[in-house]
Amino acid sequence: MTEPVLFTRNLCKRFGALEASSDVSLDLRPGEIHALIGPNGAGKSTLIKQLAGNISPDSGSVWFHGQDVTGLDTIARARLGLARTFQISALAMQHTVLQNVILGALGQRQAALRFFGNIMKNKALRAESEQVLDRVGLLEHASTLTGELSHGQRRLLEVAVALSLRPKAFLMDEPMAGLGADGSARMTGFLDGLRREAPILLVEHDMDAVFTLADRISVLVYGQIIATGTVSEIRENPEVQRAYLGDGGLE
Numbered sequence: 264m265t266e267p268v269l270f271t272r273n274l275c276k277r278f279g280a281l282e283a284s285s286d287v288s289l290d291l292r293p294g295e296i297h298a299l300i301g302p303n304g305a306g307k308s309t310l311i312k313q314l315a316g317n318i319s320p321d322s323g324s325v326w327f328h329g330q331d332v333t334g335l336d337t338i339a340r341a342r343l344g345l346a347r348t349f350q351i352s353a354l355a356m357q358h359t360v361l362q363n364v365i366l367g368a369l370g371q372r373q374a375a376l377r378f379f380g381n382i383m384k385n386k387a388l389r390a391e392s393e394q395v396l397d398r399v400g401l402l403e404h405a406s407t408l409t410g411e412l413s414h415g416q417r418r419l420l421e422v423a424v425a426l427s428l429r430p431k432a433f434l435m436d437e438p439m440a441g442l443g444a445d446g447s448a449r450m451t452g453f454l455d456g457l458r459r460e461a462p463i464l465l466v467e468h469d470m471d472a473v474f475t476l477a478d479r480i481s482v483l484v485y486g487q488i489i490a491t492g493t494v495s496e497i498r499e500n501p502e503v504q505r506a507y508l509g510d511g512g513l514e
């Protein structure tokens with residue numbers, strides 16, 4: 264079997280008496296969208312934060328591209344190619360759309376930001392950033408101030424900034440949140456193609472999007488993964504149905 268790009272082994276994280284991650288082992292394989300679903304408070308965000316390096320597990324490990332990254336912080340993991348989007352918006356609202364992408368690309372290359380004016384004249388960097396904007400459909404807004412974008416456009420810009428990091432894997436925390444039907448459809452279409460470039464671990468409450476996109480789904484309940492499988496395996500799993508009954512089931 265192909266080596267997973269990202270995986271955890273036996274992650275445990277407690278907040279006082281609460282076990283937010285309980286012996287969590289999951290993997291993200293090349294080319295896939297692996298959705299992580301579960302009721303509110305199940306521990307999805309806590310898990311993503313341990314993958315991204317925002318918080319440390321009490322025990323267990325996180326591996327990325329064959330390397331144990333458990334001791335690395337978010338910046339070190341991002342430099343290795345692990346891109347996280349959406350929970351924390353890092354967009355600079357007072358800068359233009361293009362400037363945000365260029366800043367993102369620079370972060371990856373560890374360049375100093377002191378020479379921002381000169382950097383904006385760097386033709387290769389500019390062309391590369393414009394190309395990324397074109398991919399997410401925001402090229403016509405390159406000179407728009409980021410603060411003037413709609414919510415949906417900002418979300419696409421966040422993907423563009425993440426793309427400029429040339430990631431090897433994406434961690435996405437509720438990319439559909441706050442998007443209307445059109446915005447969700449557009450984001451779904453975009454993520455669908457993106458998996459070929461880098462696999463995506465997707466935390467999402469929008470079940471339509473999850474069922475459309477996911478190659479595999481893992482279900483987290485009270486900090487534990489109770490099932491991992493394809494969309495139909497998960498929909499038909501009685502334990503998953505029981506866990507979701509209070510939420511109206513998996514529809």
Ligand SMILES: Nc1ncnc2c1ncn2[C@@H]1O[C@H](COP(=O)(O)OP(=O)(O)OP(=O)(O)O)[C@@H](O)[C@H]1O
Binds near residue numbers: 310
């Ligand atoms: N820093 C913290 N200190 C104490 N408890 C926390 C902390 N972060 C999360 N928790 C608790 O851990 C549990 C899991 O929270 P988490 O945010 O990971 O769940 P979630 O599945 O992402 O929920 P949602 O779907 O509502 O975003 C919750 O009971 C939450 O209150």
